[in-house]
Amino acid sequence: MKQPKHFVSCDWGTSNFRVRLIDFNSLEVIKEHKTEMGVKKLYQSFLSEGKADRQAYFSEYLLSQLQQIVDINQELTIVACGMITSTMGMIDMEYATMPISDKVDTLNIKHLDLNDHIDLILISGVKTTNDVMRGEEVQAIGLMKYLKNDCYLLLPGTHSKHLKFEGGSYNSFQTFMTGELFEIISQHSILKEFLMSSKMNEESEKAFLEGVRKGSKGELLGSLFGIRAQWVAQAQSLQEEGKSKGKDTEMYQSNFYFLSGLLLGNELSYLQNQSVEVVMAASGVLSGLYQIALKELKVEGFTSLSGEVLEKAMIHGQKMVLEQHFDQLQII
Numbered sequence: 001m002k003q004p005k006h007f008v009s010c011d012w013g014t015s016n017f018r019v020r021l022i023d024f025n026s027l028e029v030i031k032e033h034k035t036e037m038g039v040k041k042l043y044q045s046f047l048s049e050g051k052a053d054r055q056a057y058f059s060e061y062l063l064s065q066l067q068q069i070v071d072i073n074q075e076l077t078i079v080a081c082g083m084i085t086s087t088m089g090m091i092d093m094e095y096a097t098m099p100i101s102d103k104v105d106t107l108n109i110k111h112l113d114l115n116d117h118i119d120l121i122l123i124s125g126v127k128t129t130n131d132v133m134r135g136e137e138v139q140a141i142g143l144m145k146y147l148k149n150d151c152y153l154l155l156p157g158t159h160s161k162h163l164k165f166e167g168g169s170y171n172s173f174q175t176f177m178t179g180e181l182f183e184i185i186s187q188h189s190i191l192k193e194f195l196m197s198s199k200m201n202e203e204s205e206k207a208f209l210e211g212v213r214k215g216s217k218g219e220l221l222g223s224l225f226g227i228r229a230q231w232v233a234q235a236q237s238l239q240e241e242g243k244s245k246g247k248d249t250e251m252y253q254s255n256f257y258f259l260s261g262l263l264l265g266n267e268l269s270y271l272q273n274q275s276v277e278v279v280m281a282a283s284g285v286l287s288g289l290y291q292i293a294l295k296e297l298k299v300e301g302f303t304s305l306s307g308e309v310l311e312k313a314m315i316h317g318q319k320m321v322l323e324q325h326f327d328q329l330q331i332i
């Protein structure tokens, strides 16, 4: 089967949906379309509309979005991964098991015909005896060419994944709910009114580092309430002077970073005493925060891959799967 000129990369996670038209050779993104219709939201609509065919419901959404970037009446191949293959996605696929590597032969793959012209290749997630992931395994495979030695590959996010890379393959991993916990605490807990997001400044960096140190020493739970307690104490002493404590922007900004530091410090704590290399791939603000935290914890031999590299990682991984599966494709 001859190589396609392009393919569609679909990244369909819990909260977001993204399709990208990709040049097969250069991996350049020709067109891109994103929505916030992650599988969770679409699954809710599927249930509330009382529809019977989940696969058809998800396929319809996929095609309706795809036509925003490409003519869907032509022959196309889509490679998709993420929560799309979960119990609340298009089709429930069994996880593959570790190890995984750039041979991609241990992943579970399924082919579906979306219409007469479009072939959909679904990549299942990966599990161990006590953990699961869907989507990050494809990013991790796409990042393998950047890993020179045995290491931990860190993929920070809502569910941060730490993958252990040994002897040319990923053999195990662990999920840390760092991002999700941050969101829950900052948006739904008693602490939410004492937190304010802002660009990091000298004061908030100090607070972040203090959080990292405490979090890394197992003081996460014992430190959280201090955010409220400190405010209450200040309000009381002002009250004694006949004054009232209003909104304290600087304090709230520092609290925001303190909370972030606590959670990151806790996630990264076990790496302090390891003699193995650490490679971290994240973008933007998240990348900066993890770099500061890893430095503070004196994690030896850590390197950081750029946001651009991470952006391309899933596409790389999907192309590798596609290359393995040319022969089974009816149309390209």
Ligand SMILES: O=C(O)C(=O)C[C@@H](O)[C@H](O)CO
Binding pocket: 013, 014, 086, 125, 132, 133, 134, 135, 136, 158, 159, 175
């Ligand atoms: O497979 C599942 O059910 C998950 O919840 C996996 C999840 O952690 C993703 O890997 C990232 O959100």
